[in-house]
Amino acid sequence: MQRRTLLQALLVSAFAAPMLAHAARPLIEVYKTEGCGCCESWIDHLKASGFEVSARNVGDTGVYRKKFGIPQALGACHTGFINGYALEGHVPAAEIKRLLAERPKAIGLAVPAMPLGSPGMEGPRKDPYDVFLVQADGRHSVFKHYNGG
Template sequence: MRQALFSRMILAGVMSLPLLAGAAVPVVEVYKSASCGCCTEWVKHLHKNGIATKVQNVEDTSGYRARFGMPQALGSCHTARVNGYVIEGHVPATEIRRLLAEKPKALGLAVPAMPMGSPGMEGPRSDPYDVLLVQANGRYSTYRHYSAK
């Protein structure tokens, strides 16, 4: 009796392995300048929050923004892609995880410019900023607002 129960538990565990593998957070492909320190700090922020990255140093990130459909007006110093979504700028890891969990119909997320206090832009002050949910037509709405600290 115990052996049959044990065998069923082992079988259930083996059968669930493909499901667990699919639950992992995909790798974020980051396109950034080799000389940009805040981009490197943003990548470190992702790693500290359990998000894997594949970094490619490029001459000009604006071409990647254009290729991926992110409006130049929402641009920042780096562009990324994950699971079909575009991530522009200093988007916090928590919002990337939320995006991947909720799977909204959208182009992706953007934090335009380089607001002080956003991940990778930590310093002596922290300004309020918005994480924008960007649609394929370029329209956007506030996905989350971060207040000054």
């Protein structure tokens, strides 16, 4: 009888483990315009970094930027949302993971414009850029600085 119970437990764990691992991946909702290659590249970066992504093509990403409280001055080409935080622009996955681990009282993170060398904007040139932590009142501070190269 113990052997049978052990075999059943092994069978259940063999099927359940992949499902649980998939469910444990944090989901980022991304609002982007259709056909934007850099948005797709950023989504690929997120998936490769362990995030689940639900991408939605929208006519105006500014609507979502405003909805989630990101100031227009920090705008970029896409807006994401994860676990109560907004993500504006080409935010590196490492900073999203840090945000989720530290859970600061903030609206979210923003990388304004589309800096070359940021995730989704890779190429031969890498410009310096900042990832900003955005507060509810619109103030922001540097969360992480990238030197470029």
